Amino acid sequence: MKRTVVAILATGFLATASMTAANAQEGTVNGAAGGAVTGAIVGGPVGAAVGGVVGAAVGTIVAPPEPVQQYVVQQEQPTVMVTEPVAVGQPLPQNVVLYPIPDQPQYVYTVVNNQRVIVDPQTRTVIQVVN
Secondary structure (H helix, E strand, O other): OHHHHHHHHHHHHHHHHHHHHHHHHHHHHHHHHHHHHHHHHHHHHHHHHHHHHHHHHHHHHHOOOHHHHHHHHHOOOOOEOOOOOOOOOOEOOOOOOOEEOOOOOOOEEEEEOOEEEEEOOOOOEEEEEEO
């Protein structure tokens, strides 16, 4: 009986985990790439490895939903050029204008260095670079 209950619980957990993993995959990839780039700039090859792992974790946690990404791609805003690298997990400078996303107050967006980015409005941290 105990084995049956454990097997049922494990199956439910694996099904939930695989659905969550599929939804988070894109955020993980973007987070890993952004973290690796930033880590490489700051700490060389070791920094790239550490940054990739940290970026993957951040990307998995906060990846915005598809409608947010679609909205950002459809908008026309001027690009702002900055010298800092635009990477997931990094804050944007204060001079970069952030634009609201209707019905999604937890996200804002902008265009920096010809890249569309989704940003956390509280911290100005890049959540995702949208291609």
